[in-house]
Amino acid sequence: MLLMVLAALAVIALVAQRFAQRNDGLRRNALDFSQYAQAKASGAGALAATLYWNSTRGLMPAGRGNHEVQMRYDGRRYVTAEGAFVAVQDVRGLLAINGGDRQALTALLVQDGVTVQRAQAMIDVLDDYIDTDVLRRLNGAERPEYQALGLPGPRNGWLVSMRELEAMPLWRDDPERLSRLARWFSGDIGHPMNPATAPLSVLRAMLPTANPAQFDLILNLRQTNQLSDGRTAQRLTGLPFEADDFLFAPGNDSRITVWAPGLPRALEYNVRLVPAGEPGPWVITEQHSITRSIITDEAITAVPFPLALGELPRAASAPTP
Numbered sequence: 001m002l003l004m005v006l007a008a009l010a011v012i013a014l015v016a017q018r019f020a021q022r023n024d025g026l027r028r029n030a031l032d033f034s035q036y037a038q039a040k041a042s043g044a045g046a047l048a049a050t051l052y053w054n055s056t057r058g059l060m061p062a063g064r065g066n067h068e069v070q071m072r073y074d075g076r077r078y079v080t081a082e083g084a085f086v087a088v089q090d091v092r093g094l095l096a097i098n099g100g101d102r103q104a105l106t107a108l109l110v111q112d113g114v115t116v117q118r119a120q121a122m123i124d125v126l127d128d129y130i131d132t133d134v135l136r137r138l139n140g141a142e143r144p145e146y147q148a149l150g151l152p153g154p155r156n157g158w159l160v161s162m163r164e165l166e167a168m169p170l171w172r173d174d175p176e177r178l179s180r181l182a183r184w185f186s187g188d189i190g191h192p193m194n195p196a197t198a199p200l201s202v203l204r205a206m207l208p209t210a211n212p213a214q215f216d217l218i219l220n221l222r223q224t225n226q227l228s229d230g231r232t233a234q235r236l237t238g239l240p241f242e243a244d245d246f247l248f249a250p251g252n253d254s255r256i257t258v259w260a261p262g263l264p265r266a267l268e269y270n271v272r273l274v275p276a277g278e279p280g281p282w283v284i285t286e287q288h289s290i291t292r293s294i295i296t297d298e299a300i301t302a303v304p305f306p307l308a309l310g311e312l313p314r315a316a317s318a319p320t321p
Contacts, residue, residue, distance in 0.1 A: 049305065050086050051256075054271070055273060061249060067225065087256070091186045091251055092193060093250075096189060102123055111205065121170055163288070193247070196248050221237070230243070267290075
């Protein structure tokens with residue numbers, strides 16, 4: 001009888017322990033979900049504030065705002081009062097991959113560690129993917145090469161997303177490098193470059209004759225908004241900025257990256273300003289998630305976001321009947 005009582009008490013204790021563990025798990029899951037929901041809300045607020053700023057502030061060479069307060073579109077990180085991080089990259093500061101300067105593209109690949117021969121082969125693959133014929137370039141790839149690798153393609157048309165590079169021979173072989181390179185590309189057919197918002201790697205590729213001191217000078221001048229036009233920039237730096245290849249103003253297209261603590265990945269949006277658009281003054285042309293290491297790391301450095309979310313206009317309340 002005593003053994004039966006002891007066995008029953010052991011079973012009850014085990015059940016109680018499992019029940020307590022389950023309750024602890026449910027509490028942890030509820031807390032994790034609450035933190036995730038808060039992170040999603042913070043990220044959504046940061047995106048809304050950025051879109052609002054983008055569509056309501058005046059144009060500056062490196063972003064939008066004025067000489068006192070501006071948001072720079074050179075990929076730097078901003079942090080909102082709610083703790084979300086956001087970065088905006090002007091597309092004019094990126095290299096147009098669809099129909100841009102192939103010499104600059106080669107230089108960009110080489111400076112990232114790709115050999116000249118492989119860089120030329122990667123560009124052959126890219127151009128075969130874009131062109132409408134079935135003739136394979138020397139180191140390129142047409143449909144038989146894609147089929148042999150079990151890949152779709154080629155599109156035989158302009159890239160509509162940088163994600164298409166992930167399905168191209170050679171380009172897809174090094175995912176880490178491709179993730180880095182894609183940050184420097186845009187899907188444009190071609191556009192004038194904005195040196196006030198271009199990443200340093202793109203500047204180096206576009207200005208092969210410039211020396212390190214000139215690049216340092218460019219970065220310092222654009223911090224104080226002195227790169228305001230081609231003539232001034234050329235006079236201050238000695239570089240050919242007065243050419244038609246350069247334009248010191250952000251375009252209507254930008255890439256916005258948002259992350260908040262609690263989100264497993266960052267969110268990236270390609271945004272186009274359309275002032276006369278019926279749904280609103282902007283349209284999101286592409287969105288997807290990316291590894292959060294692109295916008296944050298172990299030592300996060302960020303500038304305070306220039307707009308408090310409380311400054312966003314509230315919707316008018318419905319009239320009292």
